[in-house]
Amino acid sequence: MSRTPLHGASDVAVFDALADGIILLDAELNLRFLNASAAEMLGVVREAALGLSFVQLTARSTADLAELLELVEGGRKAEAIVRAGDGRVLMTSLRQVEAIGKATAGMLLQMRDIAVLDHERDRAGAKESRRAFRFLSQQKLRPDLSHQRRLSSQLDRLLTLGERSMAQNARVLLTGESGVGKTEIARHLHVSASGANAPFIHVNCGSIPDSLFESEMFGYERGSFTGALQTGRKGLIESADGGTLFLDEVGEIPLPMQAKLLKFLESSTIQRIGGSAEHAVKVRVISATNRDLETMVKKGEFRRDLFYRLAVVPLTVRPLRQTPELFDDLVDYLVAVVNQRRLAPMTLTRECRDRLRGYHFPGNIRELHNIIQQLSVLADKVAEVKHLPETVMAAGMAVNAGPIATDAPRADLKEIVRAYERQVIARAIAQHGSKRKAAEALGVDIGTIVRKTQMEQ
Numbered sequence: 001m002s003r004t005p006l007h008g009a010s011d012v013a014v015f016d017a018l019a020d021g022i023i024l025l026d027a028e029l030n031l032r033f034l035n036a037s038a039a040e041m042l043g044v045v046r047e048a049a050l051g052l053s054f055v056q057l058t059a060r061s062t063a064d065l066a067e068l069l070e071l072v073e074g075g076r077k078a079e080a081i082v083r084a085g086d087g088r089v090l091m092t093s094l095r096q097v098e099a100i101g102k103a104t105a106g107m108l109l110q111m112r113d114i115a116v117l118d119h120e121r122d123r124a125g126a127k128e129s130r131r132a133f134r135f136l137s138q139q140k141l142r143p144d145l146s147h148q149r150r151l152s153s154q155l156d157r158l159l160t161l162g163e164r165s166m167a168q169n170a171r172v173l174l175t176g177e178s179g180v181g182k183t184e185i186a187r188h189l190h191v192s193a194s195g196a197n198a199p200f201i202h203v204n205c206g207s208i209p210d211s212l213f214e215s216e217m218f219g220y221e222r223g224s225f226t227g228a229l230q231t232g233r234k235g236l237i238e239s240a241d242g243g244t245l246f247l248d249e250v251g252e253i254p255l256p257m258q259a260k261l262l263k264f265l266e267s268s269t270i271q272r273i274g275g276s277a278e279h280a281v282k283v284r285v286i287s288a289t290n291r292d293l294e295t296m297v298k299k300g301e302f303r304r305d306l307f308y309r310l311a312v313v314p315l316t317v318r319p320l321r322q323t324p325e326l327f328d329d330l331v332d333y334l335v336a337v338v339n340q341r342r343l344a345p346m347t348l349t350r351e352c353r354d355r356l357r358g359y360h361f362p363g364n365i366r367e368l369h370n371i372i373q374q375l376s377v378l379a380d381k382v383a384e385v386k387h388l389p390e391t392v393m394a395a396g397m398a399v400n401a402g403p404i405a406t407d408a409p410r411a412d413l414k415e416i417v418r419a420y421e422r423q424v425i426a427r428a429i430a431q432h433g434s435k436r437k438a439a440e441a442l443g444v445d446i447g448t449i450v451r452k453t454q455m456e457q
C-alpha cells in the first residue's frame with residue numbers, strides 16, 4: 001500500500017490553518033496525513049511521522065498515546081483524553097471514515113486543546129458551548145424513562161417524587177447498587193426541571209485525585225499555582241450554573257473537601273482558588289452513591305451536616321433483579337443500542353431471553369448492557385443460549401467471574417477480551433460495593449475503572 005501523503009500542497013495548507021489537530025490513518029493504521037497542529041501536539045516532525053504505524057507513532061510521540069492506541073486498534077467511534085508532552089490536555093474524537101479523497105477506509109482523529117474548549121465556552125456562554133462541544137458528542141440512543149415509568153409503578157413513584165423535589169429546589173440523593181441507572185435518573189430529573197439545553201455537569205467524585213479536587217470543583221484565577229492556565233479556569237460548579245450539578249459517588253469526597261462543598265451548599269456562592277471575589281451560582285444539586293452514607297456518617301467518614309444538606313430527599317433505586325416488570329423493555333432498548341453498530345440487526349431467541357431473565361445481575365443494568373454487547377460480538381444474527389456467558393448459564397452461583405463462551409465463528413479476539421474485561425469489572429464493583437474498592441481489588445487505579453465503565457456507554 002502506498003504511504004505517500006494524502007493531498008496536494010494547497011489542500012495541506014488549508015488543514016494547516018486549523019487549530020485542531022487532524023490525523024488520518026489508513027485501514028492498516030498507518031499515518032497517511034497529519035496537519036501542522038497535530039504534529040505539534042504529538043511532538044513529532046511531520047515528514048518523519050508520515051507512513052509510521054500508529055504503534056510506532058505511540059513510541060515516538062511526546063504525547064501519551066497508550067490509551068488512544070487501544071481505541072484506535074478497537075476501530076470504533078470513541079472519545080479520549082490525551083496528555084501532550086507539554087502538559088496540554090487534548091480532547092480527541094475518533095471515528096471511522098469510509099474514504100477520504102483517494103485514500104482507503106481508515107480512522108480520522110480530531111484533537112482539540114481542552115483549554116481552547118474552555119475558553120470558547122467561557123466567551124460564548126452556555127448556548128454556544130453546546131455548539132463547541134457538539135463535535136465530541138455521539139449521536140446515541142437514550143433510555144426512555146417516560147415510557148418505562150408506565151411499566152413500573154415503583155419507578156413512576158420514584159420519578160414523581162424526584163421531579164417534585166427538583167421543582168421545589170430540594171436536593172435529591174440517589175442511592176442504589178452500582179449500575180442500577182442512578183445517572184440516567186439524575187439526567188431525567190435534570191431535564192424535567194431545567195430542560196435538555198441547560199448544563200448537566202456530571203462530576204465523578206471518585207475519579208478526581210484529592211490534590212485536584214478543589215481546583216476542579218471551584219476553579220482558579222490566573223497564575224494561582226504552578227501549572228495553572230494563564231487565563232484561569234472555571235470550576236465544575238460554575239460550569240453547572242443555570243443547570244444541574246450531579247455529584248456521582250459523593251461518598252468518595254475527601255473530608256477536607258466536604259467542608260468546602262458544604263460552604264458552597266449553604267451560601268450558593270463559590271470562591272475560585274487564588275481569587276477573593278465570591279461568585280453566586282444557581283445550580284440544582286443531585287448526588288448519588290452506592291455506599292451507605294449513614295454508616296459513613298456514624299464512622300466519622302462523612303460529615304453529618306453535609307449528608308443532611310445533600311439528602312433532603314433520599315431516593316433508593318432498586319436493583320435490576322427486583323424490577324422484573326422492566327426487564328423486557330430494557331433488553332429491547334439495549335439490543336437496539338448494539339444494533340446501531342451492526343450491519344445485520346441481532347435478535348434474541350425466546351430461550352436466550354428467558355435464561356437471561358432468570359439471572360440475578362449483581363452488576364444491574366450495566367451488566368445486562370455488557371452481556372448484550374457480548375452477545376452482539378459472539379452471535380451472527382440470532383443470539384442463542386449457547387452465546388450467553390457461563391455466569392448466566394450457571395445462574396445462582398457466586399459473584400466470581402467465570403469463563404465466557406468463545407466458540408462463536410467470527411468473534412474478534414480484542415472484542416472478546418474487552419467483553420470479558422467489562423464483565424470482570426461489573427462483578428468486582430458489585431462484589432466490593434464501590435468502584436474505588438473494585439479498583440483496589442483488581443490492582444488498577446480508580447481512573448481505569450471509571451474510564452472502562454464509561455467507555456461502553
Ligand SMILES: Nc1ncnc2c1ncn2[C@@H]1O[C@H](COP(=O)(O)OP(=O)(O)OP(=O)(O)O)[C@@H](O)[C@H]1O
Binds near residue numbers: 183184289333
Ligand atoms: N432505565 C434505563 N434504561 C436503559 N438503560 C439504562 C437505564 N438506566 C441505566 N441504563 C444503562 O445502564 C448503564 C448503567 O447506568 P448508570 O451509569 O446510570 O448507573 P449508575 O447507577 O449511575 O452506576 P454507578 O453507581 O456505577 O455510577 C448505562 O449504560 C446506562 O445507559
